[in-house]
Amino acid sequence: MIDVTHLHKSYGQVQALRDVTFQIAPGEIIGLLGPNGAGKTTIIKILTGYLQPDEGDVIVDGVNVLEQPHAVQSRIGYLPESAPLYPELSVQDYLLMMAELRQISPEDVLSYVSEAVYATGLHDYLTRPIGHLSKGFRQRVGLAQAILHKPRLLILDEPTVGLDPTQIVEIRSLIRRLAQRSTVLFSTHILPEVEALCDRVLMLFHGEMKLDSRLSELAQTNDALLTLDGRPPRIESALAKLDGVTAVTALAATDGRAAYRISGQPDADLCPAVYQLAARQGWPVREIRRDSQTLESVFNALAMSRPSVEEKE
Ligand code: ATP
Numbered sequence: 001m002i003d004v005t006h007l008h009k010s011y012g013q014v015q016a017l018r019d020v021t022f023q024i025a026p027g028e029i030i031g032l033l034g035p036n037g038a039g040k041t042t043i044i045k046i047l048t049g050y051l052q053p054d055e056g057d058v059i060v061d062g063v064n065v066l067e068q069p070h071a072v073q074s075r076i077g078y079l080p081e082s083a084p085l086y087p088e089l090s091v092q093d094y095l096l097m098m099a100e101l102r103q104i105s106p107e108d109v110l111s112y113v114s115e116a117v118y119a120t121g122l123h124d125y126l127t128r129p130i131g132h133l134s135k136g137f138r139q140r141v142g143l144a145q146a147i148l149h150k151p152r153l154l155i156l157d158e159p160t161v162g163l164d165p166t167q168i169v170e171i172r173s174l175i176r177r178l179a180q181r182s183t184v185l186f187s188t189h190i191l192p193e194v195e196a197l198c199d200r201v202l203m204l205f206h207g208e209m210k211l212d213s214r215l216s217e218l219a220q221t222n223d224a225l226l227t228l229d230g231r232p233p234r235i236e237s238a239l240a241k242l243d244g245v246t247a248v249t250a251l252a253a254t255d256g257r258a259a260y261r262i263s264g265q266p267d268a269d270l271c272p273a274v275y276q277l278a279a280r281q282g283w284p285v286r287e288i289r290r291d292s293q294t295l296e297s298v299f300n301a302l303a304m305s306r307p308s309v310e311e312k313e
Pocket residue numbers: 011012014015016034035036037038039040041042043189
């Protein structure tokens with residue numbers, strides 16, 4: 001559905017995107033995650049044909065965006081960061097106007113508008129001026145215009161930004177429903193949003209794609225975590241000698257306890273060997289478990305990394 005290769009974009013001296021490559025298959029729901037200024041909006045504007053990259057190729061739904069931006073725009077639904085909504089128009093008049101702009105045929109207009117209105121829960125607000133709606137309902141209007149022409153791909157730029165917790169829950173469940181019939185790519189800097197909605201996450205830092213992973217795969221590591229009451233002598237060297245161990249890291253521990261992370265090859269489960277060694281040595285073990293990382297721990301680790309261009313310097 002989306003095929004992006006070697007995308008570069010600078011605004012003057014600011015290098016917003018550096019060699020970004022990723023693919024998205026039909027039916028996926030993908031979170032594009034990154035801190036402020038990471039380049040999320042820049043990617044989305046390029047995908048939707050509103051901005052030209054300096055280098056790279058972008059194919060959306062089989063169409064080259066750089067060559068045929070209007071063809072792509074007619075196939076996708078796009079909710080920009082701040083959707084232009086015409087506050088003086090009623091919800092109904094705005095959606096009818098958008099249907100005309102989308103060139104939906106006159107005989108289909110009413111059914112298309114009704115479907116978008118019901119999907120977004122706007123049926124009781126049709127005659128209200130958009131300017132009189134709460135921010136959450138204005139966001140629904142933005143989503144309604146994005147899905148009006150039944151696009152196969154929805155691209156949403158920070159769809160829950162500025163909403164209160166109740167509105168956030170509502171918009172998330174709406175996105176989940178919309179994802180049943182469209183591929184969805186949305187940007188956010190909110191980690192729980194990705195956990196709540198996505199199959200896959202793309203993490204962007206300093207304009208570079210630092211991670212592309214299924215959420216289910218992200219949680220798995222084979223590191224073993226060992227916690228003991230006390231610190232036996234030469235424990236680190238004994239652990240390091242175990243078959244398959246590549247690193248032993250002492251972790252901060254409290255109340256006279258000691259803790260270690262024992263890392264190995266990606267396919268090695270180290271817990272049984274650590275358990276047997278601890279039993280042979282009579283170590284005062286409190287806990288041995290396999291470590292699992294969270295989206296937050298991965299994000300924080302990547303946030304500490306520096307841009308590769310600076311690293312080379
Ligand atoms: P946010 O979460 O804050 O919206 P973002 O991840 O969407 O951030 P972008 O808006 O894509 O990030 O910006 C990426 C970088 O490009 C930032 O350093 C930003 O300041 C810069 N930038 C974006 N638009 C322009 C512009 N029109 N002119 C100059 N610099 C820009």
